[in-house]
Amino acid sequence: QQQVKQSPQSLIVQKGGISIINCAYENTAFDYFPWYQQFPGKGPALLIAIRPDVSEKKEGRFTISFNKSAKQFSLHIMDSQPGDSATYFCCVGGTSYGKLTFGQGTILTVHP
Amino acid sequence: DTAVSQTPKYLVTQMGNDKSIKCEQNLGHDTMYWYKQDSKKFLKIMFSYNNKELIINETVPNRFSPKSPDKAHLNLHINSLELGDSAVYFCASSHLLGQFFGPGTRLTVL
Numbered sequence: 001q002q003q004v005k006q007s008p009q010s011l012i013v014q015k016g017g018i019s020i021i022n023c024a025y026e027n028t029a030f031d032y033f034p035w036y037q038q039f040p041g042k043g044p045a046l047l048i049a050i051r052p053d054v055s056e057k058k059e060g061r062f063t064i065s066f067n068k069s070a071k072q073f074s075l076h077i078m079d080s081q082p083g084d085s086a087t088y089f090c091c092v093g094g095t096s097y098g099k100l101t102f103g104q105g106t107i108l109t110v111h112p
Numbered sequence: 113d114t115a116v117s118q119t120p121k122y123l124v125t126q127m128g129n130d131k132s133i134k135c136e137q138n139l140g141h142d143t144m145y146w147y148k149q150d151s152k153k154f155l156k157i158m159f160s161y162n163n164k165e166l167i168i169n170e171t172v173p174n175r176f177s178p179k180s181p182d183k184a185h186l187n188l189h190i191n192s193l194e195l196g197d198s199a200v201y202f203c204a205s206s207h208l209l210g211q212f213f214g215p216g217t218r219l220t221v222l
Contacts, residue, residue, distance in 0.1 A: 034210055043116075043202050043213035044155065087153060099168050100211060102155040 003027060004092045006103030013110050019077040021106045023090035028071065030092040034100070035064065035075050038087045047088070048075070080110045115139070116214035118203050124220045125193055132189045133217045135203030143167075144186040145204040145211065146178060155202070161186055193221045 004025045013019045023033075034049035050057045050064040050073065057064045063076040077084055090103040116137045125131055137144065145168075146158040160168035164180045175191045186203060198221045203214040 036213075038153075041216075043204075043215050046210045046212065049210055089155065099157055099160060099170075101157075105153045105155075 003101045004090060004103045006090050006106060008106060009104065010107040011109070013080045013108065015080065015082060015110055015112050017080050017110075019080045019084070019108055019110070020074055021088055021090070021108070022072065022074045023092075023103050024070075024072045025092045026071065027092070030094065032093040032098075033064070033066065033073050034091045034093070035062075036089040036091060036102075038089065038105075044089060077108075080108075082110045082112050084108060085110050116203055116205050116212055118201075118214040118217050120217060121215065122218050122220075124222065126222055127193055127195060129193050130189070130191045131193060131219070132187055133201055133203075133219075135186045135188070135214060137184055137203075137205040137212075137214075139205055139207070139212065141205035141207045141212075142183055143206045144180065144183075145206070146186065146188050147202040147204060147213075149200040149202060149216070151199070159186075159188075190219075193219075195221050197221050 006023045031052050035047045036044035037047045038044040048059050048062050050066050052068050055066050061078045066073045088106045091100045093100045119134045143162045145160045147155050149155045157170050158172045159178045161180045163183050177189045180186045200216045200218050202216045204211045
């Protein structure tokens with residue numbers, strides 16, 4: 001049973017473009033939705049997180065859009081840069097310090 | 113540096129051996145975790161400890177035994193290693209702002 005489904009599996013974007021990664025979840029009890037960024041050979045790093053009481057959160061070039069009724073949330077990376085090339089994971093959880101369930105990951109490649 | 117650290121970074125061993133991975137965090141967090149990342153990069157939680165007490169155990173074989181001597185340390189001992197245990201193991205710690213991961217230990221079982 002997949003509690004969170006992430007798409008696409010891979011994404012290629014030109015420098016300066018917008019990268020969009022989508023996630024859908026099943027359990028309405030989840031109330032913490034972080035995104036993690038992982039570079040090869042490194043651990044996942046917390047990028048940005050949202051709670052269901054807001055529909056959007058922006059930090060620099062990174063924005064989470066959240067649709068509670070559709071049980072979907074997405075990560076938008078504006079003005080994508082080659083340095084953004086990494087694997088991105090959406091997650092769902094009950095709290096920021098509880099169990100996290102990860103999506104399948106999206107490999108983002110930004111061409112110069 | 114404040115961080116989550118793991119040792120060793122790489123571990124290559126034969127099937128049937130017993131090995132341990134150590135994790136330390138100096139962030140002052142109460143909760144620590146072990147995650148497993150398989151060859152397809154799928155990340156799955158294995159265990160969680162809060163203040164030295166086991167709170168999550170996700171259907172992991174008994175060959176895996178976590179131990180938390182104090183709230184800053186969470187070690188993972190694996191008995192009778194199998195080929196399928198080959199993966200990258202990540203330790204993490206958390207507080208209200210989120211979970212923070214260590215650099216990972218790549219375990220290869222031959």
